[in-house]
Amino acid sequence: MKRFFWLCVTLIILLVFTGCGRSSTGKYKDGVYNGIAQGYGGEIEVQVTINGGKITDIQIVREQETPGISDTAKVQTIERIIQKGSTDIDLVSGATATSKGIRDAVENALQQGK
Numbered sequence: 001m002k003r004f005f006w007l008c009v010t011l012i013i014l015l016v017f018t019g020c021g022r023s024s025t026g027k028y029k030d031g032v033y034n035g036i037a038q039g040y041g042g043e044i045e046v047q048v049t050i051n052g053g054k055i056t057d058i059q060i061v062r063e064q065e066t067p068g069i070s071d072t073a074k075v076q077t078i079e080r081i082i083q084k085g086s087t088d089i090d091l092v093s094g095a096t097a098t099s100k101g102i103r104d105a106v107e108n109a110l111q112q113g114k
Helices: 002-020 071-084 096-112
Strands: 031-038 043-051 054-062
Touching: 031 096, 043 096, 054 071, 054 096, 071 096
Parallel strands: none
Antiparallel strands: 031 043, 043 054
């Protein structure tokens, strides 16, 4: 009986740890997806590329943000999302609405890739 108990405990532990590992294919379906969200100056449209289940590229397709002020937010927001592989990032101070718009547009695009 003790043997059976410890066998069950071992199997449960193995199952728990196996389920906690990251999938080698990532969490998104490969493809190119577009998303739109509201920025400071209007709608921001992005194109997100998923390869190997991970975010590999983000391009801004259309935007009407203030030149100069929004430039840093555009670059840093995209870099942060790609680096983290998620939209769970800190927004860029000084151009928060632009940063949030890009992040939200990427989230909308990623909904298609789930």
